[in-house]
Amino acid sequence: MTGRRDPKTLRSYRWLGVDDLRAFGHRSRMRQMGFDAQDWDQKPVIAIINTWSEINPCHSHFPERVKWIRKGIEQAGGLPIELPALSLSEPFVKPTTMLYRNLLAMECEELIRSHPIDGVVLLGGCDKTTPALIMGGVSAGLPMIYVPAGPMLRGNWRGQTLGSGSDTWKYWDDRRAGVITDRDWAEIENGIARSPGHCMTMGTASTMTAFAEALGLSLPGASSIPAADANHARMASQSGRRIVEMVWEDVTPDKIMTKAAFENALMVQMAIGGSTNAIVHALAMARRANVDMTLDDIDAISRKVPVIANIRPSGKTYLMEDFYYAGGIMGVYSRLSGVLHPEPVNVGGETMGEIAARGGVYEDDVIRPLDNPVYKEGATVVLRGNLAPDGCVMKPAASEQRFLKHTGRALVFDSYPEMKKEIERDDLDVTVDDIIILRNAGPQGGPGMPEWGMLPIPKKLVKQGVRDMLRISDARMSGTSYGACILHVAPEAYIGGPLALVRTGDTISIDVSERTIHLNVSDDELASRRAEWKAPPPRYERGFGWLSAGHITQADKGCDFDFLETQFGKAVPEPDIY
Template sequence: MTRRTYDSLRSARWFAPDDFRSFGHRSRVLQMGYGYEDWKGKPIIAIVNTWSDANQCHTHFKQRVEDVKRGVFQAGGFPLELPAISLSESMVKPTTMLYRNFLAMETEELLRSHPVDGAVLMGGCDKTTPGLTMGALSMGIPFIYLPAGPMLRGNWKGQVLGSGSDAFKYWDERRAGRLSDQAWFEMEAGIARSHGTCMTMGTAATMMGIAESIGFTLPGASSIPAADANHVRMSAECGRRIVDMVWDDLTPAKMLTRANFENGIACAMAMGCSTNAIIHLIAMSRRAGHPVSLADFDAFSRRVQVIANIRPSGDAYLMEDFFYAGGLRAMLERIRPHLQTEALTVNGKTIGENIAGAEVYNDDVIRPLDKPIYAEGALAVLRGNLAPDGVVIKPSAVAPHLLRHTGRALVFDDYPSLKKAVDDPELDVTGDDILVLRNAGPLGAGMPEWGMLPIPTKLLKQGVKDMLRLSDARMSGTSYGGCLLHCSPEAAIGGPLALVKTGDRITVDVPARTIHLEISDDEMAQRKAAWTPPPPRYERGYGWMFGRHIKQANEGCDFDFLETTFGKPVPEPDIF
């Protein structure tokens, strides 16, 4: 590979010429206290940092950015930290999904407008992984992704607690009157014990693992717990590696093919991934110009088993255990037959080379292929007259008796009415019914994580632990149960979900991949003719723009004007 010269770097356009404009650039760098020897003749590396005081998953990034800078300096580069919107899944309302594309836009424009040659992207909490990488893919300069890593295991009275999954489980126990207030408050203090992302196989762990399997991270980077010293060393190595990537001109266009994203799907299935993986990976692949689809996910689901025994698909272990058992490299080595091992990664080697020789140290945490957690992949895509463009379910986390089921629909038009109803002791509901929530999709509500609809308190007290729940919303990756999600087209644009009435019968057949509203085509057409769209949710600002340009879940929920096919590539900034 031919190494680049300094004069060919983007940053040299700002700093190298002997003209008045470059005089201004150089003088302002000197104004910050840097000397010529700090930056002259060196690649400039952007560190896009999603740290904030309101993001518990990224609290360590305030220190890790210094480790990245250390690595950049060691390799002969010059680092510039560029803060970006942080997107804490636990804090941001109504949902960070509303702002994923905002982060993607910000990342793309930060990198385009500044004199930088490569980037280290610091993320982890759910939407930061896709947001950062989508923006960097559109910009097209060399980049490497630094995952935040999972937090340490939770603990309560000697029991291991998993973020999200155990919170949902014990909250239902409390609603049913089987858990005291004191026990609940003790859990509250013990379930999140360190910085880092959720330590279950939620969306954060899923997307960090997918990023590694695509080739965006250093080998093994996605599995390292945030509090582990290995994370500090990995951060510095990211800084060193990006400098070489710039000199080698290892851009996304030169590195990526469709194989990289298909490896991401295979990894997701084996991990027991979050349902959110589908939306984000589709969006990322479309930004790269190598689109994957719902059909690809379902095809991989038929042949790649779930082998990571991590909650919520698994029954015992958390991400810390996954790391000790060998981590993602070991899991990928186990599913090598399902990978396209020639796919290139950011360290300049193929994924096959990166996982070669990786060992599993605990066969119960990372199962052999002949002893999977679930015989098919983590996700399934169902279609039918109720979801022509697909609805997603996580069968590995569903009660088996619900995989083939017909039930009566109990329909709610908004989340507040659902929340009120489920605590009504007189609610007309049985465990065989199907709860339906609509107007919670991309346009309807920004697609919040409302899809794990709460089981009515009346049923919890009867011992019902799972039931089918259908919506155009998403759910947390830490959620579980018979939740049918991302129903497309969504209700807010007149999708069939908008036409369901309480009392209708719905048939779900996960093995056959079908979902059907048991009414005639004529009845469906009559209801469609009578339907009127809801008023716009936002009348100004970012929400207004979101509502006019957001695409549907099956297309990745990107903005139409950000996809590669929308228009010509954005030119380099005119600095003269």
């Protein structure tokens, strides 16, 4: 192989190859587990970091996938070592998996740094596992390849296609309005999740696996393959074989995760109608990779790349299984070939230009041509103004278009429990033109910036047939969500951001085309309110929550811990072996 390294330069050689007392101890313990010299001698040791658990349905097939990855590593002459990591099951972990994204990133980084490994396969897919593994992997700096979980199969109810998340919200409102029965609701529950894999809408999971691939960290086309498809197992083996080659070639993340690669990934995110959560994660990953990326850079990309994937919730019709059959992510590359940077190289050693040239689209209504988009601009826009001086985000393609330029009266809630209780009142003073505000739901206030941003429509209005209205919060929302929701308001209310100063009855104006959001209150009045504002008590007094509160950055910086961002500090050196 061209450029093959000397085996004595491998990290694992320092643990297992040298003739000293410490290496004797390592080798004897390897033998204790049944390994022999033939397993490690002049072979790269490859970690498989596995985020499987028995309560993560998105990853329920990972034990089987590890077998295929292991097979590929062994075929290529490597020694696979499985290392379990925090699972971060989106449906079950409370108060939010986002609180623990940085914990998984830390665990991943330290697993890689502290073990005798030369390269790593990152096995994830459920929302926060993708960015967390990449953040940890790039900070550790060893050759790495990402194997995505893949989307589940389409849901089904009485012949209708169901999409995870998106149809949950839709039919929940129908049930609240009396349109469907309790029996209907129970049948939907039985039919909406039919196989292993993550959400099959273009939610955060599908968005982030596509982002990782477009960034260059997965094999071409890997992120589109449904979890239940036999091609997924083959992709896992191919990834195992490729990581061994990457170690010999010394293909480290810094050679892949360039500014141009991030811009490509963001263009793809815009084109596929991706989750707003991708913005927070993209900023965090870029800062770990020492790539200069801001919200303004992201909005500039949004202005030039339209939404072309007709996938729910930005699209109205199709799901990820349809997307795969229509050409998948490589079909999107082919549509964007005139705007994507062609030079970034992926883990397979191909350039984006070469990969895009191999892509094809086989159903034009699923992956639209650029001149017939689902929405004329990108999936996510960035708004700024006196209510969000450091920015906030919105997914306009998933909103009723009349709310993209709107002025309305604020209806303010200080907590989710308060909002949840009041929103069910039949006598609530609210109209469809009002703007619901939820605050104290940001990185510190949530805590962990939970997915509360798709605030429920008041029951009074749901009964009238209303299914969308303008909502603003410092929270996030599920990528499977839809509606006129403005999110990630920075700085957050909990630390005294302007959102903390809004009062019920104030008016707020937004203009998506102008990228503005404005609280129509005088500067003098806001100054008076600020003088009266009192900081809320801490959410945590010990443990990881306490650590997070002291070091988490705001949404416009990616919500990473300040002491982990590469550009603000030196990388931790590898451990000495004594």
